[in-house]
Amino acid sequence: MTTTVQDQDKQQHAGNAAIERAATYYRLKADVEDFYYHEADLLDDRRFRDWLELLTDDIGYFMPIRRNVKFGQQAARENTKRGEGISWFDEDKWTLTKRVEQILTGVHYAEEPLSRITHMVSNVQIKGARPDIEAARELDVTSRFLVYQNRVEYETYIFVGRRNDTLRLTDDGWKIARREILLEQNILLAKNLTTFF
Amino acid sequence: MPLRNDFDQLVDVKGGFISREIFVDADIYRQELDKVFTRAWLLVGHESLVPNPGDFYTSRMGEESVILCRDKKGEIHVFLNSCRHRGMKVCRYEQGNTSLFTCPYHSWTYTTDGKLQGVPLHRTLYDGVLDREANSLVSVAKLCNYKGSIWATWDKDAPDFITYLGDAKIHLDQALDCRDGREGGSEVIGVHKWVFPANWKFAAENFLGDTYHNPSHRSVDLIGIGPSAAAGKKGRRDDELEKAQHVWISFPEGHGVHSAIQPEANEYIESFLDNPILEKYFRHCFEERKRRLGEGARLLPFVGTIFPNTSYHGRQPRGLCAWHPHSPTSTEGWRFFLVDKDAPKEAKEYLRRYYMRYSGPAGMTEQDDMENWLYATAASTGTVARRYPFNYQQSMGAYVTDHPLGGDVSTQVTEQIARGFYRRWTTYMQGGDWHELLGSPAGSRQAAE
Ligand code: FES
Numbered sequence: 152m153t154t155t156v157q158d159q160d161k162q163q164h165a166g167n168a169a170i171e172r173a174a175t176y177y178r179l180k181a182d183v184e185d186f187y188y189h190e191a192d193l194l195d196d197r198r199f200r201d202w203l204e205l206l207t208d209d210i211g212y213f214m215p216i217r218r219n220v221k222f223g224q225q226a227a228r229e230n231t232k233r234g235e236g237i238s239w240f241d242e243d244k245w246t247l248t249k250r251v252e253q254i255l256t257g258v259h260y261a262e263e264p265l266s267r268i269t270h271m272v273s274n275v276q277i278k279g280a281r282p283d284i285e286a287a288r289e290l291d292v293t294s295r296f297l298v299y300q301n302r303v304e305y306e307t308y309i310f311v312g313r314r315n316d317t318l319r320l321t322d323d324g325w326k327i328a329r330r331e332i333l334l335e336q337n338i339l340l341a342k343n344l345t346t347f348f
Numbered sequence: 349m350p351l352r353n354d355f356d357q358l359v360d361v362k363g364g365f366i367s368r369e370i371f372v373d374a375d376i377y378r379q380e381l382d383k384v385f386t387r388a389w390l391l392v393g394h395e396s397l398v399p400n401p402g403d404f405y406t407s408r409m410g411e412e413s414v415i416l417c418r419d420k421k422g423e424i425h426v427f428l429n430s431c432r433h434r435g436m437k438v439c440r441y442e443q444g445n446t447s448l449f450t451c452p453y454h455s456w457t458y459t460t461d462g463k464l465q466g467v468p469l470h471r472t473l474y475d476g477v478l479d480r481e482a483n484s485l486v487s488v489a490k491l492c493n494y495k496g497s498i499w500a501t502w503d504k505d506a507p508d509f510i511t512y513l514g515d516a517k518i519h520l521d522q523a524l525d526c527r528d529g530r531e532g533g534s535e536v537i538g539v540h541k542w543v544f545p546a547n548w549k550f551a552a553e554n555f556l557g558d559t560y561h562n563p564s565h566r567s568v569d570l571i572g573i574g575p576s577a578a579a580g581k582k583g584r585r586d587d588e589l590e591k592a593q594h595v596w597i598s599f600p601e602g603h604g605v606h607s608a609i610q611p612e613a614n615e616y617i618e619s620f621l622d623n624p625i626l627e628k629y630f631r632h633c634f635e636e637r638k639r640r641l642g643e644g645a646r647l648l649p650f651v652g653t654i655f656p657n658t659s660y661h662g663r664q665p666r667g668l669c670a671w672h673p674h675s676p677t678s679t680e681g682w683r684f685f686l687v688d689k690d691a692p693k694e695a696k697e698y699l700r701r702y703y704m705r706y707s708g709p710a711g712m713t714e715q716d717d718m719e720n721w722l723y724a725t726a727a728s729t730g731t732v733a734r735r736y737p738f739n740y741q742q743s744m745g746a747y748v749t750d751h752p753l754g755g756d757v758s759t760q761v762t763e764q765i766a767r768g769f770y771r772r773w774t775t776y777m778q779g780g781d782w783h784e785l786l787g788s789p790a791g792s793r794q795a796a797e
């Protein structure tokens with residue numbers, strides 16, 4: 152497990168020489184944005200099984216816990232690490248599938264009745280392309296999210312943060328191979344994290 | 349409507365009714381902070397969070413921030429996280445290592461053993477007046493490092509921690525001791541902190557052996573997330589207690605546990621069908637524990653609450669929870685996840701993943717608990733709702749008092765533990781002395797029944 156994580160991390164930082172912002176970049180960026188809008192539709196339309204189809208089988212889905220650290224220690228200590236200790240999410244496809252199955256039982260009371268959720272995605276930038284931008288099979292993409300959740304009557308949560316994704320081109324189009332979700336909170340100010348980010 | 353301050357009326361243990369006021373009322377909540385949270389022993393953290401001299405970890409006691417800190421000589425302290433000058437929070441980092449806590453406001457500095465050291469312009473402004481010794485960070489009255497877990501109380505008259513635990517000790521031990529039966533040896537691999545809109549007692553009571561709420565976890569039981577889930581096993585845990593005699597015990601100090609006693613033969617039950625390495629490791633732990641503890645190995649923990657707000661999961665997902673009060677209808681949950689320090693890598697890797705999918709606000713099981721606590725609290729705040737007490741009549745009288753494990757022992761699901769908890773809560777709220785808070789004399793206990 153750990154080696155996979157490290158390999159993926161290494162890979163993400165390889166081949167990230169600044170990408171020229173020319174026609175190819177913007178065409179690709181438009182594709183990625185469309186992909187994210189489609190993904191948001193699937194989640195907000197509660198088509199959770201279809202959403203799972205957008206994830207590669209080896210997906211790493213990770214939301215660290217953010218900590219208050221001394222200046223200068225942010226890089227080393229601010230976020231809990233993927234592959235070690237406890238985070239909010241450090242998941243593979245199996246657990247994500249379980250989460251979907253759980254909602255679909257109709258008796259997962261934390262999502263029964265279903266919450267009303269809207270995913271907003273913005274600030275999309277392609278930060279890396281492999282093997283290169285012209286023939287990209289894998290992309291490192293950063294974005295911002297704003298997720299609004301309203302539950303039952305009065306319960307409302309707003310989750311805001313950043314996503315660092317690796318997208319992979321497959322026969323079925325782009326899929327998410329890795330997602331890091333940086334929620335801008337220290338102590339979680341929500342009773343639950345029942346939504347996907 | 350019961351009189352606000354008449355706790356005997358609010359908590360009718362004999363009839364099995366408890367007023368909703370104690371879960372929603374602001375005055376009662378303020379009194380709790382004073383009468384319960386400044387007297388009882390509270391969980392602060394774990395020694396593995398501060399392994400080296402100068403290490404600190406900011407924690408909470410009641411509503412207040414405290415610093416758990418290991419001084420230069422290696423001694424552990426717990427201080428109120430508030431400057432003696434104007435109250436500024438002297439440490440706003442969660443964890444780290446330092447030789448001094450420097451107050452951001454006017455730069456008074458405190459050493460890692462809490463002493464006031466630096467006072468800017470001391471000679472000009474304070475000479476001959478300021479007594480440094482008397483202006484140390486406020487320290488807890490008593491502190492106990494119990495098998496690595498750190499507990500503290502603000503009450504200098506409180507009994508020592510072991511006395512406070514009473515017969516609940518052996519159950520808490522099962523959560524803190526190594527899986528193979530050696531004493532202590534755990535470490536914290538991570539901490540969850542989150543805020544949920546429910547009274548803190550809902551969470552504490554949930555772990556007081558409220559096994560009755562099992563139906564609310566149906567979704568996770570249907571899909572299966574346990575250690576043999578990939579092999580097709582349903583349910584959210586393992587099967588290790590399937591042949592055990594479950595026991596629900598109320599202790600006179602207000603603690604309560606749900607534990608289990610394995611049959612005499614006490615054979616290992618295969619639990620890790622998804623991973624042969626884990627299967628081998630846990631079988632080894634089981635056999636070692638049996639060898640070390642003999643008959644004692646038959647006792648296994650499930651869950652429990654140490655009065656007032658510390659809960660544990662003794663097996664899986666193993667950890668200690670502190671339910672910090674935030675307001676009458678809001679609680680900050682902290683969970684310290686535990687593993688054996690010297691467990692093999694594969695076991696730690698499995699356990700951390702299991703903990704994350706089971707526990708806390710992102711955990712598939714506990715999300716449903718939070719839903720219950722929120723809506724139970726919210727639906728109890730109404731003027732009419734408050735007129736109707738909660739029903740606590742489950743398994744009235746169905747317990748024995750002469751069981752070798754001590755306390756009131758029941759072999760069926762029971763609210764006897766909750767009744768015991770609130771009976772003791774009442775003693776605290778009425779300002780009882782430590783003799784009474786520990787549940788003696790026996791006479792008072794009889795009367796309450
Ligand atoms: S409040 Fe800390 S130095 Fe003034």
Ligand SMILES: [Fe+2]
Nearest residue numbers: 561565714717
């Ligand atoms: Fe539960």
